[in-house]
Amino acid sequence: MREVFVISEKESIYRMFVVELSGLPIHLTWVGDMEKAQGAFEREKPDFIFFAVRDNNLLHNWLARFKRLQLKVPFICFLGHSDWEKRELLWMAGASEVIGLPMLRKEFRIIIENLMKPSGKNEKIDKDIEGDLSQYSLMDLIQTLEDSRQNGILKLYAGERAGEIILDRGAIVNARFDKQEPIMALRMMAQWNNGRFHFIPDKIHHKEEIKLDNQQILRECQLHHRLYEKAIDNIPDRDIVFYTSPLLDFEQIGPMARKYLLYFKNGLTPADFLEQHGTGSLKIPENLLSWINKKWLVKRSVYNQQLSQVERQQKTSGVKRIFDKVFARGKAAPPIDYSSTHASSGVSLEEILTRRPYLFTDHKRLKALIEAMDEHYA
Amino acid sequence: MHEITEIPVFMDSAYWQQRFFGLAGVNEALNYQAFRQVSWQVDDRREVYFYLIDHFNEHMVSESLGAIIPRAPMVLFCSEQAPSADSALLKIHNFYSEHFSTPAAWFTRMATEEDGEAKLFPEDNAVYRLEEDTPEYLHHILRKALKDIYNILLKD
Secondary structure (H helix, E strand, O other), X not given: OEEEEEEOOOHHHHXXXXXXXXXXXXXXXXXXXXXXXXXXXXXXXXXXEEEEOOOHHHXXXXXXXXXXXXXXXXXXXXXXXXXXXXXXXXXXXXXXXXXXXXXXXXHHHHHHHHHHOOOHHHOOOOOXXXXXOOOOOHHHHHHHHHHXXXXXXXXXXXXXXXXXXXXXXXXXXXXXXXXXXXXXXXXXXXXXXXXXXXXXXXXOOOOOOOOOOHHHHHHHHHHHHHHHHHHHHOOOOOOOOEEEOOOOOHHHOOHHHHHHHXXXXXXXXXXXXXXXXXXXXXXXXXXXXXXXXXXXXXXXXXXXXXXXXXXXXXXXXXXXXXXXXXXXXXXXXXXXXXXXXXXXXXXXXXXXXXXXXXXXXXXXXXXXXXXXXXXXXX | OOEEEEEEEEEOOHHXXXXXXXXXXXXXXXXXXXXXXXXXXXXXXXXEEEEEEOOOOHHHHHHHOOOOHHHOOOEXXXXXXXXXXXXXXXXXXXXXXXXXXXXEEEEEOXXXXXXXXXXXXXXXXXXXXXXXXXXXXXXXXXXXXXXXXXXXXXXX
């Protein structure tokens, strides 16, 4: 059943439609003139709109107001006898069809029936949709589901990760991934470039947990994408295999870092790591960069050197080994500048290690900016 | 080549938002979930993006600004006066110092000596006072703050 709003000043026209179109799978509602229709649109979005008005100027006025609402609902214009030019203007305004009344009853039914036939994008799907995330970006997928006002759950799978996005009549109302907040879950899932998606349509009314509309959500995702790309771009030698440094003392690092660093034990490139284990969170590429900077992750040549160093150490006596380890710990630990943190007193070692570094080093650019500022008010 | 400098700005009042609008010569900002963006065209090659943050959600700060802050030359905390110990701005500052290492500077409207509680500004942050409500003056202290950062960078 498709919902149709009849926008007309006269109820008699609506009655005529009800009689003439009885039996078609449509439900007609008379919403009055454009003034009242605007109120009705706030409550409900129909599948189709019939504009029925005799005065040509008034019709164009209503159409302009309708377009300003940006509802993207197809519409048909019904009017009295009109010449080709007038019809052409309405077609150009986006009308699906322009129908002059009165006309033969049978012809009228056939035209409406054909026009209202669900087609292409507006079709409600009953079957599940499945596909590959490498072929469709999540953004496009959401756009398509929004356009056809789908209701249901979009499930995403990438490696070990699984998340879902819940749509209520085309609007994103909730998202779940890990224990993230809905928006953050969406921002992270939008970064998954490979994996599978599976849309399961349903007829349940889903509760709204996200207050942003789809456009705002897409904007958030785009912003996140830019930041994510930037964070990845900062990682040097993404396609070279890195190893966990044999000198690294695993007791000294946090549990999350330990989990991720173990993946590099037998060698892995940052690019592959991000593909397999990147959740879409910005912290992962950033931590990766800091591990490379801290030499927790090293390239093959350094790895070999360090390995032979460790082997040499192991040959020496047990007491020396303990000494070496104690002194190496003092040297290897990053210098922690307690003076620079006001709130450092209660900060645990782990927090200091995961504190994001100060990466701005471009003093030339800063100098140029200061000079430009001097000119600005000169 | 176009050079963009990003500066996150934490603020406790609409007063400061108006000051940054004035400096950039705009009257509205681009809205994101965790912040608003104002871009200031310094000259035809250089732009400064100010990210104005006035609702202090720790999760959003660390996620939405987490990649921006490390690459910014500095971060600004703007308050009408020296922040009281339980103010939201000081709390977000403490959260900030636990999670980020980018140097922070305070801009304030009240003279530090006038309110008598200058000690409440976090010790390690430079404090700059906006003595006049003009874009020129904000420009002046912003330049000063950047210059100080520049000198520190040179020293390192």
